[in-house]
Amino acid sequence: MTDNVCIYGGGAIGGWIGARLVQAGCAVTVVARGATLEALTGQGLRLREAGLETALPVRASADPVALGVQDLVVIAVKAPALREVARHIAPLIGAETVVLTAMNGVPWWFFQGFGGKFENTRLHAVDASGEIGTAIAAERVIGCVVHASCSTDEPGIIHHHFGNRLIVGEPSGLATARIQTLAALLQRAKFEVTVSNQIQKDLWYKLWGNMTVNPISALTGATTDLILDDELVRGFVSGVMLEAKEIGARIGIPIDQQPEDRHAVTRKLGAFKTSMLQDLEAGKPIELDALVTVVKELGALTGVPTPLTDALLGLSRLQARVRGLY
Numbered sequence: 126m127t128d129n130v131c132i133y134g135g136g137a138i139g140g141w142i143g144a145r146l147v148q149a150g151c152a153v154t155v156v157a158r159g160a161t162l163e164a165l166t167g168q169g170l171r172l173r174e175a176g177l178e179t180a181l182p183v184r185a186s187a188d189p190v191a192l193g194v195q196d197l198v199v200i201a202v203k204a205p206a207l208r209e210v211a212r213h214i215a216p217l218i219g220a221e222t223v224v225l226t227a228m229n230g231v232p233w234w235f236f237q238g239f240g241g242k243f244e245n246t247r248l249h250a251v252d253a254s255g256e257i258g259t260a261i262a263a264e265r266v267i268g269c270v271v272h273a274s275c276s277t278d279e280p281g282i283i284h285h286h287f288g289n290r291l292i293v294g295e296p297s298g299l300a301t302a303r304i305q306t307l308a309a310l311l312q313r314a315k316f317e318v319t320v321s322n323q324i325q326k327d328l329w330y331k332l333w334g335n336m337t338v339n340p341i342s343a344l345t346g347a348t349t350d351l352i353l354d355d356e357l358v359r360g361f362v363s364g365v366m367l368e369a370k371e372i373g374a375r376i377g378i379p380i381d382q383q384p385e386d387r388h389a390v391t392r393k394l395g396a397f398k399t400s401m402l403q404d405l406e407a408g409k410p411i412e413l414d415a416l417v418t419v420v421k422e423l424g425a426l427t428g429v430p431t432p433l434t435d436a437l438l439g440l441s442r443l444q445a446r447v448r449g450l451y
Contacts, residue, residue: 128146128149128150128151128152128196128197128310129151129152129154129195129196129197130143130146130151130152130153130154130195130196130197130198130199131153131154131155131156131189131192131195131197131198131199131217132153132154132155132156132183132199132201133156133189133198133199133200133201133202133210133214133217134156134157134200134201134202134203134206134210135155135156135157135161135162135165135170135185135281136161136201136202136203136277137275137276137277137283137284138201138227138271138273138275139155139199139201139202139227140155140170140172140275140277140281140283141172141273141275141283141285142199142201142227142314143155143170143181143183143199144170144172144179144181144283145172145314145315145316146310146314147170147181147182147183148179148181148314148315149310149313149314149315150313151310151314153170153181153183153184154183154184154185154186154192154195155170155183155184155185155186156185156186156187156189156192156213156217157185157186157187158187159280160280161185161280161281162185162186162187163280164279164280164281164282165183165185165281166185168180168281169181169182169183169281170182170183170281170283171281171282171283172283172285173278173282173283173284173285174284174285178282189213189214189215189216189217190216192216192217193216193217194216194217194218194219194222195217195218195219195222196221196222196223197222197223197224197225197307197310198214198217198218198222198223198224198225199225199227199269200214200224200225200226200227200228200261201227201228202228203228203229203400203404203409203410203412204228204229204230204251204412204414204415204416205410205411205412205414206410207228207233207251207257208256208257211256211257211259211260211261212256212260214260214261215260218261218265222265223265223266223267223303223307224261224265224266224267225266225267225268225269225293225307226266226267226268226269227269227271227291228415229331229332229335229400229412229415229416230251230328230332230336230412230414230415230416230419231248231250231251231328231329231332231415231416231419231420231423232251232266232268232328232415233247233248233251233252233257233258233261234258234261234263234266234268234296235248235251235296235325235328236248237258237263237266237296238263238295238296238297238298239296239325239377240377241376241377243376243426246426248419248422248423249422250414250415250418250419250421250422251414251415251419263296266296267293267294267295267296267303267304267307267324268293268294268295268296268321268324268325268327268328269291269292269293269324270291270292270293270321270324270327270328270331271288271290271291272288272289272290272291272292272331273285273286273287273288273289273290273291274286274287274288274394274397276403287394289315289316289317290316290317290318290319291311291316291317291318291319292318292319292320292321292324292327293307293308293311293318293319293320293321293324294320294321294322294323294324294327295324296324296325298321298322298323298324300320300322304320305320308320323378325378326378329369329373329378329380330380332369332416332420333366333369333370333373333380333387334387334390334391335399335416336365336369336416336417336420337362337365337366337437338352338353338362338391338399339399339400339401339402339416340401340411340413340416340417340437340438340440340441341358341361341362341437342398342399342401342402343399343401343402343404343405343411343441343444343445344440344441344444346402348396348397348398349391349392349394349396349397349399350392350395350396351396353388353391353392359388361433361437362384362388363384363385363388364433365433365434365437366384366387367384368420368424368429368430368431368432368433368434369420369434370384371427371429372420372423372424372427372429372431375427375428375429376423376426376427400412401413401416404450405445405448405450408448408450409450410445410450410451411441411445411450411451413438413441413442413445413451417434417437417438417441418438418442420434421434421435421438
């Protein structure tokens, strides 16, 4: 793996990763559209962190054909945009290209290389037609869990607030040469990098925290501190989490914590608007399927009743449909 990198999705997380990789000496391109494309073309990618703003050169295009085959493609879009990515990503992918998925929720490749009774199960909630898995073969993929908070102040201007941790791992859990090479590149870009031997467990643990506060924040407009301060809402959140905890145990990714342990982690982050609330306020489609619908599907696969998850999904889905965001 050399250092030709394409960021597919020039939003907050993708822009932050791209900016750091430019600083590490990579040749970074970005697939972007509209105001973001205009900003990147005219002013470069701008990163605000630690009180400083740095302008970084990137080449951007709305057409992946113009950017050509890459060594590394970082997919950092919201889940509702993934089908569109799948339809256009082919020109970026060559024989040795690695695709790093830096997204929230359960990905389409979750059971690829997983082993056990659910090996290669396609999750309809995230890839109903199978077109994503066909366009982006699982053997290309390395998973990434992002533990950081970033926002887009303006198109092309990324504000990094806190957190610097990336967990990366092969879907198979193997310690391959390419995962070691990728980890070294990300460390060179000054990320705190952990190589996981079961990236699905890291994805599930992050989901365990945000599959509840994200939709509840969108329903109520509340920041995370207010959600956890209300004892009735916190009790509901804990109930949903216990359903997901049982699902995880049955598919081989047990969580050795209780909901209150995870609430304590969330509280340490202070009062913040979740990404789903930010999307709702901006009139953008919400990534409900990858966070909640898929948990309902996994409950059905594993025989775990999910009445509280179903209630959360139904209310959130209805609100989003009324607003034209789902």
